[in-house]
Amino acid sequence: MGKEIIMAENAGFCFGVKRAVDTTININNKDNKSNIYTFGPLVHNKDVTNFLKEKGINEVDTSTLDKLKKGDTVIIRSHGVSPNIMKLIEKTGANIVDATCPYVSAIHKKIKKYYELGYQIIIVGDENHPEVIGSNGYCNNSAIITKDGSNIKNLHNKICIVAQTTEKKANLDKVQDIVTKLCDNAVIFNTICNATKERQKSAEETAKIVDVMIVVGSKSSSNTTKLYEISKKNCENSIFVENSSEIPDWIFKNNNIKKIGITAGASTPDWIINEVIDKLLSFE
Numbered sequence: 001m002g003k004e005i006i007m008a009e010n011a012g013f014c015f016g017v018k019r020a021v022d023t024t025i026n027i028n029n030k031d032n033k034s035n036i037y038t039f040g041p042l043v044h045n046k047d048v049t050n051f052l053k054e055k056g057i058n059e060v061d062t063s064t065l066d067k068l069k070k071g072d073t074v075i076i077r078s079h080g081v082s083p084n085i086m087k088l089i090e091k092t093g094a095n096i097v098d099a100t101c102p103y104v105s106a107i108h109k110k111i112k113k114y115y116e117l118g119y120q121i122i123i124v125g126d127e128n129h130p131e132v133i134g135s136n137g138y139c140n141n142s143a144i145i146t147k148d149g150s151n152i153k154n155l156h157n158k159i160c161i162v163a164q165t166t167e168k169k170a171n172l173d174k175v176q177d178i179v180t181k182l183c184d185n186a187v188i189f190n191t192i193c194n195a196t197k198e199r200q201k202s203a204e205e206t207a208k209i210v211d212v213m214i215v216v217g218s219k220s221s222s223n224t225t226k227l228y229e230i231s232k233k234n235c236e237n238s239i240f241v242e243n244s245s246e247i248p249d250w251i252f253k254n255n256n257i258k259k260i261g262i263t264a265g266a267s268t269p270d271w272i273i274n275e276v277i278d279k280l281l282s283f284e
C-alpha cells in the first residue's frame, strides 16, 4: 500500500553549516598543495566528516596542534572557538579561515561587550557543547551555564543572558523568569537561531499530522536531538536515524502507517536526506 511522504518545510543544512562546508570544499578545490584541517569535526555528522577525510581534510584539536606547520590551513567551524584557542592556532603559523557562523559571532560580541561593562554573563545551553565553550571564552570563562536555571543562585546585580543558538525557547524563558525575580538589572538576548526555530516549528507541525516521523541526522548533533524530542512529543512513532541504512522494516510492513514525515537537523546534508527519501520510495 502506498505511503505518503511529507517533508518538513524547513529541514537539513542551515545557512551557517552550509557556509562552513562550502568554504572548506572551495579551499580544498583551490589549494591541494597545503594541508587543510578543520578544528574539531566540521559538523556533527559522520557522513560529512568521512567525506572530508576522503578528500584529505583531517581534524586537529587542542591536543594535536603541534602537528600544524606554517602554511597549513585550519578552518574554524560554525560553532566558533574562544579567543584563547584562536591565539593558540595563530601561534602555530597556520593560516586560519574563520567559518564561525555570523549568528554565533554576534553572541561573542554581546558577551564581550556586557562582560566588559561589568555584567555577569549567563549562557542558557549545554556546558559541554563546543559553541558554549567557545562563547564562554569571551567572558574569560566566567559565565554561569545553565539549562533550566536550577543552578542559579547568588546573582550579581547586573546580568546579561544569552542562549546557545540551538537551545529550546522554553529553557530560555525558564531562566529569564528565575533571573528577573532575583535581579532588577537583567538584559536578555534571545540568541536562538532562526534556523533552529524554523526547523523545530516545522518538525512539530509535521509530526502532528503523520503516523511515523523520521528524524535524520547525527545523534551527537544537539539540534537534531532536539528535533527528535519535539517529534516524539507530537508523534509517538518517531525514530532517529543517522542515514537510510537505519530505517527499520516495520515502517514498510505496517499497513496502518500511511503518512511518513521527515525532518533533518541543521548538520544533515541533502544527500543523506535524499537517500532516506529514495529508500522510502523504493518500497512504494
Ligand code: F3S
Pocket: 014, 015, 016, 017, 078, 079, 101, 102, 103, 104, 165, 166, 193, 194, 195, 196, 266
Ligand atoms: Fe548558524 Fe543557526 Fe546554523 S547559528 S550554524 S545558522 S543553526
